Amino acid sequence: MNSHPVIMQLMLLGSMLMAMRIDSASQPLLSCPSSCGDIVVPFPFGTTHGCSLDESFFITCNKSYNTPKPFLNFDKIEVIDISIDGHMRIAASVVSDCYDKSGSQINGSISKLTLSKFHISSTRNKFTAVGCDTNALVEGSEEWNQMSAGCVSWCDNIDRVVNGSCSGIGCCQTSIPKGVKDFFIGVQSFQNHSRVKTFNPCGYAFVVEAEAFKFSSLDLKDLQKRKTVPVVLDWSIGNDTCQVAGKNLSTYACRAMHSECSDSSNGLGYNCNCLTGFEGNPYLYDGCRDINECESKPCQGTCENLQGSYKCFCPEGFEGDGKKDGTGCHPKGRAKTSIFLYIASGLFFPAAGSSWIFWRSKKKKVVTLRRKLYTQNGGLILERRSQKPRVFTAEYLRNATDNYDESRFVYTDTHNEPVYRGSLCNEDEVNVLVNIKRCVTIEFHRIEVFINKLVILFSINHRNFVNLIGCCLETQYPLLVYEFFTDTTLYDFIHDNAPFLSWEIRLKIAEKNCSGNCVFA
Structure with a gap:
């Protein structure tokens, strides 16, 4: 009977030793370097044999440079950056095809990149060709088959080139498919660049990494002397999914507490991530550390940091969730206390108390209705736009038009929408005439399209275009505020003044309004 506790202790000790053996097998030693020169090399990568998860994650640290440089594939591919979230940036060669003044080729090159383990990121890279007489081809191998893509870039005049655009005039780009592990690039000319x-x-x-290259007309001369460009690789662990890999704890890489596994989005394998509220390296046993959210001061009251989260506390006498982005803190029973006091006062002043309650209730309904209309008319969508017109209240525009008095009515436009004349105060407190249009034909199921049009109209500033000043979205139909104009057209002006306008003046008007795109017989 007394032997059972001993047996249990031995079994527990054995389990602990087994766990330690499994953990240490997939963990780097404390003596393992964590960087090469200026580049951080996080586990599962390592620069010393035995310090990486396996040979595919081995990084060669070449110390022959003034500042040591890390390389993949045993000193063949320079590593620029390694991210623990499953991405790596490397330096890849630029292929060129050059000709002298006589049209003879003076140099040409090809580029080949072969990766034993990792994949070319299909979402972060673009195959790019630059030139005005250029035909480029990329070939590569995917997980199960071969892929190829071409790009033709052509132009006969540098003035036609648009900076920042790779639509085929001076620059061409196309996407990389998923699962590509290597590529071969060739480039040639149609007419030896003679023209x-x-x-x-x-x-x-x-x-090239899409965000790292922005085309410029200066690239046409010598690509601004660039010989290499950054390329993003996707890396992952093994060839199994999370479900399969998790069954073998001796090789499972997501060993950290507060970590989770996610299947690779580009090819086979999986990646490890720290849970929400934690940060660090999920491939190390104790690598995921709690984030102290209280340091960012998210609370109105007191903040308490928790494992993977935090909690806010309101001061005594206040209630709410205490969060700055939540309901915050407000006095306890504020509304109840106010109502109680006025009801108590109603014992002596029943008429005053009843009137106040009615007014308060009515005002609250009005505020609620206006907020509902504001949301219905796209107010929340407009708030997310960086550049947007001024937003007026319903009372402000009602006062500006004398409650839309008949004397303020200007006309009804082609969409049968009424337009009123209003008077607003500018920054210098000077009255400015405006036109206020009620959009009665708006299609509420296309409200986002309506808001996009508002933003575009507000951004247009042209002397022949009526500028949009602002809008009001808390009424049944949105109101648009324009600078003041009449419904008189150029046609009306010319024909009303026909006896006084010479042909010379009419031609000048026509020429000025068609911006040089007219042909006169």
């Missing part, structure tokens, strides 16, 4: 050699003697092709 464009003065400003574009070479054609260029490369795979």
Whole structure:
């Protein structure tokens, strides 16, 4: 009977030793370097044999440079950055195809990138060709088959090139499919750059991180002397899904407490992530550390940091969730106390008390209705726009039009929407005439389209265009506020003044209004 506790202790000790053996097998030693030069090398990567998860994560730290540089594939591919979220940036070569003044090729190159384990990111890279006489081709191998894509870039005049655009005029781009592990790039010319050699003697092709390259007409001369460009790789653990890998704890990489597993979005394998509220390296046993949210001061009252979360407390006498982005803190029973006091006063002043309650209730209903209309008319959508027109209240525009008095009515436009004349105060407290249009034909199921049009109209500033000043969205139908104008057209002006306008003046009017795109017989 007394032997059972001993047996249980031995079994527990054995389990602990087994767990320690499994954990240490997938963890780096404390003596393992965590960087190479200026580049951080986090586990599962390592720069010393035995310090990486396996050979595919081994990084060669070449110390022959003034500042040591990390390389993949045993000193072949330079590593620029390693992110613990499953991405790595490397330096890849630019392919060129150049010609001299006589049209003879002076140099040409090809580029080949082969990765034993990782994939070219399909979401963060673009295959790019630069030149005005350029035909580029990329070929590669996916998980199960081969892929190829082409890009043709053409132009006969540098003035036609648009900076920032890669639509085929001076620059062309196309996407990389999922699962690509390697690629081969070639580039050639149609006419040896003979027609464009003065400003574009070479054609260029490369795979590049989309956010790291913005095309410029300066690239046509010599690609601004760039020989390499950054490329993003997706890395993952093994070839199994999370469900399969989690069954074998001796090789499972997501060993950290407060971590989770997610299947790779580009090819086979899986990645580990710290849970929400934690940060760090999920591939280390104690790598996911709690985030102290209280440091960002998210509470109106007192903040208490919790494991993976936090809690706010309101001061004594206040209630609410205490969060700055929530309901905050407000005095306890504020509304109840006010009503109680006025009801108590109603014992002596029944008429006054009843009137106040009625007024308060009516005002609250009005506020609720206006908020509902504001949301219905796209107010919340407009708030998310960085550039937006001024938003007026319903009372302000009602006062500006004398409660939409008949004397303020101007006309009804082609959409049968009434337009009123209003008077607003500008920043200098000077009255300014405006036109206020009621949009009675708005389609509420397309309210986002309506808001987008508002933003576009507000951004247009042209002397021949009536400027949009603002809007009101808390009425049944949205109200648009324009600078003041009449319904008189250019046609009316010319024909009303026909006896006084010479043909010379009429031609000048026509020429000025068609911006040089008219042909006169």
